[in-house]
Amino acid sequence: MIVELGHFALILALGVAIVQSVVPMIGAHRRNAVWMASGNHAAIAQFLLVAVSFACLTHAYVTSDFSVVNVVENSHSAKPMLYKVSGVWGNHEGSMLLWVLILSVFGAAVAVFGRYLPPALKARALSIQALIGVGFYLFILLTSNPFARMIPPAPDGQDLNPLLQDPGLAFHPPFLYLGYVGFSMAFSFAIAALIEGRVDAAWARWVRPWTLAAWSCLTIGIALGSWWAYYELGWGGFWFWDPVENASFMPWLIGTALLHSCVVVEKRDTMKAWTVLLAIVAFSFSLLGTFLVRSGVLTSVHAFATDPTRGVFILAILLIVVGGSLALYAWRAPQLRSTGLFQPISREGALLLNNLLMGTAAAVVLLGTLYPLFIDALTDGQDKISVGAPFFNAVFIPLMTPMVVAMAIGPLLPWKRGDIARALKTLWLALFAALGAAMVAWMLYADRSPWGLVGAAVAAWLFVGVLTELAERIRLFRVPLADSLRRLFNLQRATWGMTMAHLGLAFAVAGITGAGAWKVESVQTMKQGDTVNVAGYEFRFDGAEQGRGPNYLLTRAKFTVSRDGDFVAVLEPEKRIYPVRQMPTTEAGIHTLLSGDLYAVIGDPKGDGFVTRIYFNPLVVWMWIGALVMLAGGLLSLSDRRYRVGAPSRSPRYAAAQPAE
């Protein structure tokens, strides 16, 4: 009964969304306040209905209702409660329900918090938001119904894919979706602005918090997924340039560009059409990502057995959204006149450079990801190729290096007109730090590949560069220290946000460089008592024991790690077998040091020993620290009073202050 209620609520939500996509739009056109306001109520109603629907499915999972096909296929009565709940979105149907739930959360948030938005803009944005919703409700109801019943009910479930039974992965999809779907807000506002033919500083200030929230969630979602891949898949790597990973990375790149271009629109009243285009592209990439994951057109480690009709349906949504919005853009964008001056050497020039590099990077990733499809189509299926990590590394790293170098310089340039020589002079310390870091890397690590040295140098350059910029801001050593401290505490939160996000990237670059360039790997067969030396650490194999977990059997090995005779850590990697699916998984044994991770995996038994794989992954932890610092920066910036959701009314401050050219 509860299951049918969930299904029914979802159908009602579709109905509400259809009304919401039409009535407020017409209301905004006719300046009818009541029709416009209907969007608010509809958005909240939609959210409540989808929430009920989602709660019903969750109830079916929690109570292990094996009369529901979806529960049977993805759950099991012996599964721990956390994974019963995460199983709701650990499958295609449930994850699409989560998708629309988040979409409706954002819609309701605009309705509730957008009090100060101009009613027409708000009504139009809500209509667009509902229109996206209609597409996805139809998709779920027609092709992927999570509430389908199984008659007669199954005695027990088939269990969730054991790889997904992991705390890191339990929360990876929700954050990723918050990011993907979060860009729908920027999209809806962009379309609404195109319809109105008006983009100004205030518009940018409304779009910015939504973009920032989406970007923060996407950052943490990607980091969680990559962390999971690192410790669960036991390959010692964290990023494989797999199509599905790329699918989440492209919106992140464009979202980052969008964040920066919003600043230019707000402060300088220029780059408007470009910003609107970025908002459209960011969400299009989100949809493309959904399509790539759900259709299985590309070979990917994430690919699940898929149903072609679903791919076609999402492709149709994608084409309508992209085609429709770009057509609207082509028609209306010329009306978005910029008033600001624009000098190449200036803060806005640097932000534009960021946009160009981010956009290029996203384009390259897109081409590399879709290239196998093109070749397949062009050669009529004769040539099957794959484009892997070497390609992406060869293109992406050279593109990002100038980006990181410029990141230290950009914030030192003032708005309107900057002096690049002066900015570079202030960065002398960063230059020394970069050279020093490269030298340290040269001495410390056996592998002296040029990109490792470059990575170390740019990470140090950015780190010191960001701190230099902060020191400039508070006029450190140029005014009395007390004065500097007062300035430090009075800095705006958005400034702190930028500083932290950039610092976070410096950490992440260090971590990526360490794990990418200087990893030490050793594969061998080990008997109890054998030791192996990896990167100066002695790993002693102390044998393995059998055991059982809540819903799996395990073999747990024990390694004692020491350095120069001093005890460092005990590693306990596991090999698990989930009997329901007869599927093994690997749990790496990891001990994290600031200098790097000690990482051990056991493979198959071999005589009276085991095949073991041991890594030393330098600096990996800085990658996760970097992601957290970036997230903290995003949240801090989000808490800035000026950018809070539902910010103040359209301020003429910047618009009026433009000198005529």
Next chain:
Amino acid sequence: MKRKHKRLTFVAVALVLLGASTAMFLSAIEENITLFVSPTDVAEKKYAQDRGFRLGGLVEEGSVDRAGGKTITFSVTDLSNTVPVTYTGILPDLFREGQGVVAQGRFENGVFVADEVLAKHDENYMPPEVAEALKKSGQWQGQAK
């Protein structure tokens, strides 16, 4: 600078970026694409001898031999032809006899030496290339499951 000139500057910067990235893209893609090859293609010598490629098919039943310790040998088959493979390291969790597999590597003395064996997250999943290889060899039986 006049407005027009400024705009030209940006267009120039964008064009340089575009040109540079296109050049990088083309050179990198030339060096780094890997062709997908089925055991039948191998038997008919339809692959580049001088470079690595991806070999896909099913792990032949009973072919997995772990006697060499960390070096494992097995055979990849499309049910018409079979290719011997060696791999040093730990195989992915979902590597199983009778299941689809994709191995990346190169031919050395008649044996395919894999430096990477690809895992899938879902045991029911059949890589499209493997399905294609089976179809080509006429051994395909309905939907992969």
